[in-house]
Amino acid sequence: MAKKSKKPAVKKFAPKATKKPAAKKSAKPAGASKLAPKPVSSGKGATPAEIGAAVVAHLNSGAVSDTPLWDKFWSDAIESIEGSGMGWAGRKAMEAKCADFMGENEILGCRATGPFVGATGFAVHIEIELKPKGGDTVRMKEVAVYTVKNGKVVREEFMYAGC
Amino acid sequence: MAKKSKKPAVKKFAPKATKKPAAKKSAKPAGASKLAPKPVSSGKGATPAEIGAAVVAHLNSGAVSDTPLWDKFWSDAIESIEGSGMGWAGRKAMEAKCADFMGENEILGCRATGPFVGATGFAVHIEIELKPKGGDTVRMKEVAVYTVKNGKVVREEFMYAGC
Numbered sequence: 149m150a151k152k153s154k155k156p157a158v159k160k161f162a163p164k165a166t167k168k169p170a171a172k173k174s175a176k177p178a179g180a181s182k183l184a185p186k187p188v189s190s191g192k193g194a195t196p197a198e199i200g201a202a203v204v205a206h207l208n209s210g211a212v213s214d215t216p217l218w219d220k221f222w223s224d225a226i227e228s229i230e231g232s233g234m235g236w237a238g239r240k241a242m243e244a245k246c247a248d249f250m251g252e253n254e255i256l257g258c259r260a261t262g263p264f265v266g267a268t269g270f271a272v273h274i275e276i277e278l279k280p281k282g283g284d285t286v287r288m289k290e291v292a293v294y295t296v297k298n299g300k301v302v303r304e305e306f307m308y309a310g311c
Numbered sequence: 312m313a314k315k316s317k318k319p320a321v322k323k324f325a326p327k328a329t330k331k332p333a334a335k336k337s338a339k340p341a342g343a344s345k346l347a348p349k350p351v352s353s354g355k356g357a358t359p360a361e362i363g364a365a366v367v368a369h370l371n372s373g374a375v376s377d378t379p380l381w382d383k384f385w386s387d388a389i390e391s392i393e394g395s396g397m398g399w400a401g402r403k404a405m406e407a408k409c410a411d412f413m414g415e416n417e418i419l420g421c422r423a424t425g426p427f428v429g430a431t432g433f434a435v436h437i438e439i440e441l442k443p444k445g446g447d448t449v450r451m452k453e454v455a456v457y458t459v460k461n462g463k464v465v466r467e468e469f470m471y472a473g474c
Binding site: 182183184185186187188189229230231232233234235236237238240241244245262263264265266267268269270271273289290291293305306307308309 | 345346347348349350351352392393394395396397398399400401403404407408425426427428429430431432433434436452453454456468469470471472
C-alpha cells in the first residue's frame, strides 16, 4: 500500500511507452522516405562474417569431414541448391547428396577465397580439383552463396563458372 | 440436345483428370523420397546464364549508364542490399542510391568475372577502383549475387571482401 501511494496520480495520463510517437516533421521532400534505405540483417547469433571466416578456414584446412562445421553452424532445415537445377531440403538430404558426390569423385584439392560478407549472408569463391571415378581430372570454379539467419546457415547455393 | 446425346453415358464414371493417380510402388527404401532432390528454377523468360552474361559484358564495357541494362533485365520491385547492412526497395530507390554513390565517388576502373550460374540466380566477381571525393584511390573486391525470377533480376546483394 505504501509503495502504491508513492506513485503520482498523474502517471496514468502520461503517454504509454508502447504508443508510437508523433511523426517528426522533416525538411526532406515528400516521397523521400520511400527512397531511403532500411536496415537489413541476418538476425541474432554468429554473424555472416564469423561463419564465413570459419567456412573458408575449414575448406582450406584439408579436413575430410564437414560434420563439425555443419554441427556448429548449419540449420537442420538447410536448403542446399546446386547449379544443376536441383535442391535438397534438410540436413539429412544434404548429407545424402554429399555422400553420393564423395562416392563418385575423389577430391584432389580445394582452395577457398573469401569470405565476401553481405548483410544477409556471405559468399566464398571455391576452386576444386576432382577426379570422377574412371574419368579425367577436372578443375571447377564456383561461387558458393550462404544465407544466414539467427546465427545458422539456412541456405547454400552453388553457382558454377563456365556454364 | 443432339450434341449431348453423343456423349457416352459411361463417361461420368471414368476417372477425372484432376484426380491424383494412385501412387506407384517403388523399389526405393522407405524415407528415400524425403532425401531425393527436387527441381529448382528461376521460372520462365531469360535464364540466370543469359542475364549473367549480359551483366558481365556491361560491367566490362566501360558504359557510363546502367539504365539500358536495368530497363531490360531489372524488376521494378528490385531489392538492392549492400554489405553495409542497408537495403533499398524498388527501382527508384536503387537509382537514388546509385546517384548518391556516383556523386560521392569517381570510378577509375571496373573488372567483372563470371557469371557464376546457379539455379535461382547468378554471381559476379567485381574488382573496382574508385576515388572518393577528396580521398585516396581505393580498390574493392566484391561478389554481387543476383536473384532471377521469370526473366527479371528481383534482388541484388553486394558482398564485400576484407570485412
